[in-house]
Amino acid sequence: xxxxxxxxxxxxxxxxxxxxxxxxxxxxxxxxxxxxxxxxxxxxxxxxxxxxxxxxxxxxxxxxxxxxxxxxxxxxxxxxxxxxxxxxxxxxxxxxxxxxxxxxxxxxxxxxxxxxxxxxxxxxxxxxxxxxxxxxxxxxxxxxxxxxxxxxxxxxxxxxxxxxxxxxxxxxxxxxxxxxxxxxxxxxxxxxxxxxxxxxxxxxxxxxxxxxxxxxxxxxxxxxxxxxxxxxxxxxxxxxxxxxxxxxxxxxxxxxxxxxxxxxxxxxxxxxxxxxxxxxxxxxxxxxxxxxxxxxxxxxxxxxxxxxxxxxxxxxxxxxxxxxxxxxxxxxxxxxxxxxxxxxxxxxxxxxxxxxxxxxxxxxxxxxxxxxxxxxxxxxxxxxxxxxxxxxxxxxxxxxxxxxxxxxxxx
Amino acid sequence: xxxxxxxxxxxxxxxxxxxxxxxxxxxxxxxxxxxxxxxxxxxxxxxxxxxxxxxxxxxxxxxxxxxxxxxxxxxxxxxxxxxxxxxxxxxxxxxxxxxxxxxxxxxxxxxxxxxxxxxxxxxxxxxxxxxxxxxxxxxxxxxxxxxxxxxxxxxxxxxxxxxxxxxxxxxxxxxxxxxxxxxxxxxxxxxxxxxxxxxxxxxxxxxxxxxxxxxxxxxxxxxx
Numbered sequence: 001x002x003x004x005x006x007x008x009x010x011x012x013x014x015x016x017x018x019x020x021x022x023x024x025x026x027x028x029x030x031x032x033x034x035x036x037x038x039x040x041x042x043x044x045x046x047x048x049x050x051x052x053x054x055x056x057x058x059x060x061x062x063x064x065x066x067x068x069x070x071x072x073x074x075x076x077x078x079x080x081x082x083x084x085x086x087x088x089x090x091x092x093x094x095x096x097x098x099x100x101x102x103x104x105x106x107x108x109x110x111x112x113x114x115x116x117x118x119x120x121x122x123x124x125x126x127x128x129x130x131x132x133x134x135x136x137x138x139x140x141x142x143x144x145x146x147x148x149x150x151x152x153x154x155x156x157x158x159x160x161x162x163x164x165x166x167x168x169x170x171x172x173x174x175x176x177x178x179x180x181x182x183x184x185x186x187x188x189x190x191x192x193x194x195x196x197x198x199x200x201x202x203x204x205x206x207x208x209x210x211x212x213x214x215x216x217x218x219x220x221x222x223x224x225x226x227x228x229x230x231x232x233x234x235x236x237x238x239x240x241x242x243x244x245x246x247x248x249x250x251x252x253x254x255x256x257x258x259x260x261x262x263x264x265x266x267x268x269x270x271x272x273x274x275x276x277x278x279x280x281x282x283x284x285x286x287x288x289x290x291x292x293x294x295x296x297x298x299x300x301x302x303x304x305x306x307x308x309x310x311x312x313x314x315x316x317x318x319x320x321x322x323x324x325x326x327x328x329x330x331x332x333x334x335x336x337x338x339x340x341x342x343x344x345x346x347x348x349x350x351x352x353x354x355x356x357x358x359x360x361x362x363x364x365x366x367x368x369x370x371x372x373x374x375x376x377x378x379x380x381x382x383x384x385x386x387x388x389x390x391x392x393x394x395x396x397x398x399x400x401x402x403x404x405x406x407x408x409x410x411x
Numbered sequence: 412x413x414x415x416x417x418x419x420x421x422x423x424x425x426x427x428x429x430x431x432x433x434x435x436x437x438x439x440x441x442x443x444x445x446x447x448x449x450x451x452x453x454x455x456x457x458x459x460x461x462x463x464x465x466x467x468x469x470x471x472x473x474x475x476x477x478x479x480x481x482x483x484x485x486x487x488x489x490x491x492x493x494x495x496x497x498x499x500x501x502x503x504x505x506x507x508x509x510x511x512x513x514x515x516x517x518x519x520x521x522x523x524x525x526x527x528x529x530x531x532x533x534x535x536x537x538x539x540x541x542x543x544x545x546x547x548x549x550x551x552x553x554x555x556x557x558x559x560x561x562x563x564x565x566x567x568x569x570x571x572x573x574x575x576x577x578x579x580x581x582x583x584x585x586x587x588x589x590x591x592x593x594x595x596x597x598x599x600x601x602x603x604x605x606x607x608x609x610x611x612x613x614x615x616x617x618x619x620x621x622x623x624x625x626x627x628x629x630x631x632x633x634x635x
Contacts, residue, residue, distance in 0.1 A: 037552075037556075038552065038553065038556055041550050041552050041553050041556075042546075042553075044550065045546045045549055050544070050549070051544065051573055051576060052544050052545065052546050052549070053424070053542060053544040053545055053572065053573050053574060054424070054545070054546065055423070055424050058423075058424075058546070062546065078454065079456075081454075082423065085423075086547075089547070163456075221456045221457065221634075223424050223574065224574055225544075225573045225574055225575075225576045228546070
């Protein structure tokens, strides 16, 4: 029987099992060792690096496996359910865990508990689940407890549709009762879902701010080819999860005590803590921001979109350029922190450049774009379709027919 | 040839609906009376429902909800139509598109005669659709394990493809894996299914001697 030894898993130290249910796991030298007859077969899917035909939800579950995530806590909600289904099918073959909690708030708080004892934890949710999840996420933000949240946006507000939208952009980037100190990747393909989910785990445990992959119902259900791989095969180093509490030694004697707080007695105490956190967030911003841009001095219209709508925008750009139009493209990949400097550079050199902001929401991306372009006078057109998809053809029609609708007068 | 009674089952996104539709169309083209039943009640995406009228125009009797009949139900589980519980009580052929996985299979408990033989000796055959580019059915041991988890079926269909990246060689490699898995569990491979242009290149039989069923695409119009 081949041994499956997990890297970086130090949670099962002399403290015994971190979770009551997993007493059956084999341990050796503090590491989990468990395999089934199919462990090798499933592992080979990552090793072989073959093209696979998959839905986005499955891709996320495999990405979490590849990222060596330990534990998923979740509560069912469409359109993310198959992330739970596939994770709970795969996890037992790799000594990983899954717990369905009584609701999303419990799932979010359980994630924090898992991370405290050194588990790489994640969760997937959508819509009203994303709203409920904001309280534990705010706590994670305050206490700087790492975790990865996958959001498959559905129609809103409230229960609305189980299908699709980009209406959770604001909630995901700025939800909670704080400053939105989060890292949020907005993906546009299955390959990106795989790679940014892995990256999200690294970012979360590197910076200890809540980290998100912002997908949507289309990406969740869409089927397309993708290549799965082991991060090590690409030279990617996974950042291990270490216990945040209950470390070795006696606190205050052998080591600094760990005091993770979400409650403060006086304003100044909170302010001092927030200043530290805000400075840390400012420092990580240039290291983390990602975007795609295609713009030149001759560009007349700049399409701005994120997520799967950016995919339509890219297609529209190609179609318009084939018609002889001079159309560029800007896509924030991190929607928080927002690549504002890059957007401003793309726009700022050309006062005649018109923007066309396209999204499946009513101005959530638009307000971010306007904030970044404060002071510039470039006209901004919009194609805003809350809760429904946007096709490349609609974008082309908007560029070729519509008169300017909205102008950014710099606030 | 007696009544054809077939249910298309298997892994999520393996191609059950596309194969069920095409099988129904193939039989209908021979002048047979065909009833196509949508028993994919697991989720609202990628079902026969948006295609109901088009398939009816093409000569199939389709037993399915229409999407607008479900408006107002939100994501509450999709109810079974009462006609579906007697779907097999039909003089012609019955092709069932079953929701995914073991839980999809349980729906047959609600369909009268699912596990019985009719007076002419016909009974419902469960055909498992396998795409070997789906990770959980990507090797012989994984296909065998999937069948063992799922429960008894009557045959396998090789439906290996990669969307727009499909090649004839890929389909043939899928046929090799599916045929070997079928051999290990003592099941027949009923067919290799492939989009018509690939089917034409492969010919009437695949590399392993399984008959080739040409497919036309319908499900690309059926997201919701």
